[in-house]
Amino acid sequence: MRLRVVVATIGAIALLVSGCSGSPRDMSMGVREAQSAVGTARLALTSSEDGDTTGSFAEAMVDEAGTRLSSASSTASAFKPTDRRTAAQLEAVTKALGDADTAIRHASEALAGFPGAPSVRDALDELETVATDLGDLAGNLEAPR
Amino acid sequence: MKKYFAVALGILTAIGGFVDIGDLVTNAVVGSRFGMSLAWVVVVGVVGICLFAQMSGRVAAISGRATFEIIRERLGPRAGAANLGASVLITVMTLTAEVGGVALALQLASGVQPLLWIPLAAFAVWLVIWRVKFSVMENVAGLLGLALVVFGVSLFLLGPDWGDLKTQALQQTSHPRETPLTYWYYAIALFGAAMTPYEVFFFSSGGVEEKWTEEDLVTSRANVLVGFPLGGLLSLCIAGCAATVLLPRGIDVDALSQTVFPVAMGAGQLGLAVVILGVVAATFGAALETGLSAGYALAQFNGWSWGKFRRPAEAARFHLTMIICLVVAVLVLLTGVDPILVTEYSVVFSAIALPLTYLPILVVANDPQYVGEHVNGRLMNAVSTVYLALILVAAIAAIPLMILTKAGA
Amino acid sequence: MLLNDILSLPVVGPEGRLGYVADCRFAIDGSPGPLLADAQLVGLIVAGKHRHGFLGYERTSVRSPAPLAWWFERRQRGSFLVLWEDIESIDDVVRVRPGYTRWSATL
Numbered sequence: 120m121r122l123r124v125v126v127a128t129i130g131a132i133a134l135l136v137s138g139c140s141g142s143p144r145d146m147s148m149g150v151r152e153a154q155s156a157v158g159t160a161r162l163a164l165t166s167s168e169d170g171d172t173t174g175s176f177a178e179a180m181v182d183e184a185g186t187r188l189s190s191a192s193s194t195a196s197a198f199k200p201t202d203r204r205t206a207a208q209l210e211a212v213t214k215a216l217g218d219a220d221t222a223i224r225h226a227s228e229a230l231a232g233f234p235g236a237p238s239v240r241d242a243l244d245e246l247e248t249v250a251t252d253l254g255d256l257a258g259n260l261e262a263p264r
Numbered sequence: 265m266k267k268y269f270a271v272a273l274g275i276l277t278a279i280g281g282f283v284d285i286g287d288l289v290t291n292a293v294v295g296s297r298f299g300m301s302l303a304w305v306v307v308v309g310v311v312g313i314c315l316f317a318q319m320s321g322r323v324a325a326i327s328g329r330a331t332f333e334i335i336r337e338r339l340g341p342r343a344g345a346a347n348l349g350a351s352v353l354i355t356v357m358t359l360t361a362e363v364g365g366v367a368l369a370l371q372l373a374s375g376v377q378p379l380l381w382i383p384l385a386a387f388a389v390w391l392v393i394w395r396v397k398f399s400v401m402e403n404v405a406g407l408l409g410l411a412l413v414v415f416g417v418s419l420f421l422l423g424p425d426w427g428d429l430k431t432q433a434l435q436q437t438s439h440p441r442e443t444p445l446t447y448w449y450y451a452i453a454l455f456g457a458a459m460t461p462y463e464v465f466f467f468s469s470g471g472v473e474e475k476w477t478e479e480d481l482v483t484s485r486a487n488v489l490v491g492f493p494l495g496g497l498l499s500l501c502i503a504g505c506a507a508t509v510l511l512p513r514g515i516d517v518d519a520l521s522q523t524v525f526p527v528a529m530g531a532g533q534l535g536l537a538v539v540i541l542g543v544v545a546a547t548f549g550a551a552l553e554t555g556l557s558a559g560y561a562l563a564q565f566n567g568w569s570w571g572k573f574r575r576p577a578e579a580a581r582f583h584l585t586m587i588i589c590l591v592v593a594v595l596v597l598l599t600g601v602d603p604i605l606v607t608e609y610s611v612v613f614s615a616i617a618l619p620l621t622y623l624p625i626l627v628v629a630n631d632p633q634y635v636g637e638h639v640n641g642r643l644m645n646a647v648s649t650v651y652l653a654l655i656l657v658a659a660i661a662a663i664p665l666m667i668l669t670k671a672g673a
Numbered sequence: 674m675l676l677n678d679i680l681s682l683p684v685v686g687p688e689g690r691l692g693y694v695a696d697c698r699f700a701i702d703g704s705p706g707p708l709l710a711d712a713q714l715v716g717l718i719v720a721g722k723h724r725h726g727f728l729g730y731e732r733t734s735v736r737s738p739a740p741l742a743w744w745f746e747r748r749q750r751g752s753f754l755v756l757w758e759d760i761e762s763i764d765d766v767v768r769v770r771p772g773y774t775r776w777s778a779t780l
Contacts, residue, residue: 135274151441151514151516154514155514155515155516155518158296158513158515159515159519159522160341161513162509162513162515162525162529166525166528166529170532170533171528171529171536172525172528172531172533172536173530173533173536174375175372175373175375176372176536177530179371179372179375179521180519180522180525183518183519183521184524187518187519193306211479254653263479309692338728338729339725339728340680340696340725341677341680342677342680342681342724345727624728626738626741627728627729627730627741628729628736630737630741631729631739632734632735633729633734639737640737640738642737645737645738645739646738647741648738649738649740649741652738652740652741
């Protein structure tokens, strides 16, 4: 019985420690999620252009990438900067995630083909730029773990 | 001739029936993050599920009693009830994931939001459970699920660097973006996905449904020993597709569309259509199996009359249980929770709950009062004891790893 | 009375606490019925520390798989059978009559 209590206490403490405090790792995790989302959107656009997927499938993929990106933003913003260096990092991350969000929205519009929507080609270029930015950013941040 | 046909059919349905939403998602996630370096877990899991299904099938065929009747007899009512509670909870969680999987797959096919598909999918599951004959249900779902073989075809069409995949599988290449803790967390998840407890409740209760006798043991053994490893191979192809297409692009799988995307890339729109059909069939078939498993477990434990060979009126509580489970699954999904997330948790909790059913079956497979002369042989006991240890370690390690890795984030 | 209420109750003897009810032992030797004869309660299995049964490993004929058999044998150590005649009363605890006999719990 005593052993169980000890294990449960250790478990609860570990949960508290790991769950509550934001750390610079949150930024890297957020960037990683965003890279994954942007990569997904790029795949969806290229495959839709090549005729490998149906329109609704590609749209579903881009939608999911959008959902993933909002989760990336909340992951990254869990970190509360404590010094000037990390504050600047967080600002860069927030900006990059915002750009990624715009790029994915444009991708979605390009697929839907609204009048006035960007062309698939333009959306792809935008995603590529964002992907490069995110890659540079990931290199400058601490390793995700 | 008829006998060979029965064996072949059984093997084919076992392949199609092996892969469910848990295998689809977990293998794709693991492939996209760790390449093939967790392939060994699939092999370990497949051997385990073969052992487990073989033992429970033998017990069912010879004693005529299914898993939860035995658990109650051997563990007594109190420990048995705790066991039942945990097992049914996990089974309903898996059912939720499967119904969600059907809805997601239908979304990919139609573009219509999954929230609209969920009630429809659950209703269809109920209708099949209520109306369709057991053997028809099992064979149709299993055979259509075979469409997932397109993952294997696509892997060839994608033309990956086979040497590279082999190196990943055999030499445990390092993963700069991952830690050893996430590696082991996903090892347990993959183990849980391959060795889901419901497969075994379903398999042994199915044996009672189809009135297996000692002679059917050969057929059941062939189904398991050939069908499940081929199903495992299919799982490896799913991981291989993700490792080829998604891993190099830094894409972590968190949606069903990413899971099936490599097929579109390898085999085009036709492949995409086939794989979506396969996913619908596999998840729908697994939803039937998990729904029935929850009903079987509760009815067997409480001594209610059960089975699809009885008319619903003759097994009213059995059918009512399944309706309630389906309603619970739909309500959970309608909260908007991501079915993929439910799936990821359900495979880990499956690994946690596994010892609860594995241990009693192992004990009874050694009990001459239940299985007469067909008790486990020496080799079987040696291997199944090693697996008992493995299953216990996985179950104990799962929760701490889940907390430390924030569920593999 | 339901058997379920008896299982895992503490057992007290004249010299103090004996352990817990781990199991109930029946013999099928009552009046013959259509399938089997009625079961008669022979007595209760009392175990020192554990409240659960031994999953059938109380039978000397079942010895495999070896590690499980060894584990349950260890758990069984110190457990014994008290005949139903030797039980004085059952309420929150099971009381055993003075001068009871500890029978072997193995089969």
